[in-house]
Amino acid sequence: MGTILIVDDDPQLRQSFAKLLQEEGHSVLTASHGEAALDQVRQTPPELVIMDIRMPGMSGLEAFTAMHALEPKLPVVIMTAFGTTETAIEATKLGAYDYILKPFEIPHILAIINQALEAGRIMRSKVEMNQPPETVQGEALIGCSRPMQEVYKAIGRVAPTDATVLLRGESGTGKELVARALYQHSLRSHKPFLVINCVAIPETLLESELFGFEKGAFTGAINRRVGKIEQAHGGTVFLDEIGDMPFSIQAKILRLLQEKSIERLGGRDPIPVDVRIVAATNRDLEKALEEGRFREDLYYRLKVVTIWLPTLAERTGDIPALADYFLARFSREMGLTNPGMTPEAKKILENYHWPGNIRELANTIQKALIFSRGYLIRPEDVSQVIGGDDARSMSDKDAMECLHQWVRQGLLTASDENAFDSFMDRFAAVVVSEALDLTGGNRTQAAKLLGLSRPTLQAKIDRYRLRVETSVKTNGD
Ligand SMILES: Nc1ncnc2c1ncn2[C@@H]1O[C@H](COP(=O)(O)OP(=O)(O)OP(=O)(O)O)[C@@H](O)[C@H]1O
Ligand SMILES: [Mg+2]
Structure with missing residues (x-):
């Protein structure tokens, strides 16, 4: 859900697009030309802009360039018809989030819109560090245990450098949150931050997603496509789940780290890019090395600056503060005014071993809040979520x-x-x-x-x- 600005000179398109997005629960603003869109962005920037490339007056490309200079972290999706695709591609090279081709396929645009909104949210929303839970308004790294203090110190030391950082730790320990904190405390915090999840994207697509391709690079490559790394020029790229990255792509990442350039698939010339890489994995990289699934050269290049995240079991003292934080955060999101939890319910949280770490704790509190329907969370609300009585539940x-x-x-x-x-x-x-x-x-x-x-x-x-x-x-x- 977000505020989306639609920029198109065709009133009918604006109207039908607005209706579609409102039905999805978004708030919609419209503008009929580039200048009006820029005014809107100057006054109160929306969370996403969807803009036609061909408009009377200021062209979509000009409007995009001005908008991107004004708000480099505002995701812009370009609408284009056959014939103006080259310009739309040019816009992605300059940092537009993506482009969509008219006529639209609705599920496809809705998917892009959701991705773009999420990308924008991640860039904008601040991750606070080492604050008492009751003072935190948005997202934060919570916990003042010794292992977490080490994490904060490491973030403070490496964030303002351009060093490649490798984040390691079990699933749900906060690697993504730390990646965002690193970005926000870096010298590139006003530039884009793009997340690539190496397992979520099918192997065959990952390479072109990262590096892009030239027209005719393979059957089906009817247009050039600019990759995410090139789009993030000047900014930071977070390579999540790098331990699962296919071997062939690992070599290209190593080259990017060493030579600061990439090649699009089917391209002949290296393209210089200035991006900072932050990578994360919950995999046993040493075992992957032994089994020949991870390149040794990339491993040594990445591990120079490693931040290890502790499991929740290694910092059980942080559980009460984390519980308070999630309670306040989810209550706010659900519009509950008086969140609370009985001491017995909290005890259950403190005594559990949390194999899914903080993600599991967060999910547990969110569900317990739902089950307690706005009243004080009781032990049974918690145990209903973390398994509780095995005998009663059906396997x-x-x-x-x-x-x-x-x-x-x-x-x-x-x-x-x-x-x-x-x-x-x-x-x-x-x-x-x-x-x-x-x-x-x-x-x-x-x-x-x-x-x-x-x-x-x-x-x-x-x-x-x-x-x-x-x-x-x-x-x-
Ligand atoms: N120290 C922390 N304080 C508050 N919330 C946290 C903390 N660490 C993690 N979280 C929250 O826990 C959830 C999981 O964190 P995150 O996605 O960063 O884990 P991850 O290490 O990337 O896990 P995976 O390996 O499964 O991708 C998120 O909702 C995140 O906001
Ligand atoms: Mg993660």
Whole structure:
């Protein structure tokens, strides 16, 4: 959800685009030409700009260049029709987030919009360090245990240098948060910060995502594409999960670190780029070296400046402060005014071993807040989330067995031509109705639990004709 500025001279396009985005829960501003868009950005910058490249008066490229100079961290997505693609590509070379081709494919644009909003949010939202939880408004690295003090010191030492930094630690220990803190305390904090997750992108696409390609580099390369590293020129690139990066790409990263240049796929000349690399992994890189999955030269080049993040089990003293922080943060997000947790509930948190580290603690508190429906979090709300009574809950295996049986019986007796869709609908209806049930019919919280926007949840409620009963829970005392 964010404020999006649509810039296009075609009123019909502005209107239909605005409607689409509003239905997704975004706030929309519109401008009919480049100058108006610039004025808007000067007054109150939106969170994302979607701009046509061909407009009367100031061209989209001129407007983009001025906008980028004004707000280098504001993501801009360029709209282009066949024939103006070259200019749109030029804009991505200058730092535009991406471009979309008219006519639009809606799921594709919505995906790009969400990525761009997230990229902007990550650049803008500040990560505070070493502050007492009650004073923190946004995101922060919480904890004053000795291992965390070491982390803060390391960040302070290396952030203002251009050194490549490797962040290591188990899953959920805060590597991404530290990467952002490094960026925000660096000399490049006013320039872009782009995140590339090396496992989330399929191997075949990762190389072109990072380095881009020339027209005709392979079948399907009908236009040139500028890679993320080139787009981030002057800024910082965070290579997340680098331990999972394919071997062939590792060599190119090493070259980037040594020679400060890249080559687009199918390109002949090296392109100089000035980016700082921060990398992270939860993998056992030494084992990967032995098994020949990670290049030794890159390993030694990366490990020069390493920051190790402690597990939560190594700093259990930080659990109460972390719990207070997440309680305040999620209550604020959910619009709850009086968050709280009984001392017994807190004790459970302190005694648990947290294999999923801080991410697991954060998720636990968020869900416990949902289950406690705005009242004081009680021990049962917490244990319901962290496993609790194993005997009562059905194992995944048993549950899957039931599900298989249900589907099999249904298929044997199905007379419906659209058996697949009708199964999916019934299953989705169960998921939505359980989420509503668990949250006492609170749509905002149910949407949160499901990871859906509120309008999307509402559409599903309407579609499956679910009855939502709002219950008021007493606090048991
Ligand atoms: N010290 C901390 N204080 C407050 N919140 C934290 C801290 N460390 C991590 N978090 C929060 O915990 C969650 C997980 O952190 P993050 O994504 O940075 O972990 P990670 O080390 O990158 O994990 P993975 O290896 O699985 O990617 C995030 O929501 C982050 O905001
Ligand atoms: Mg991570």
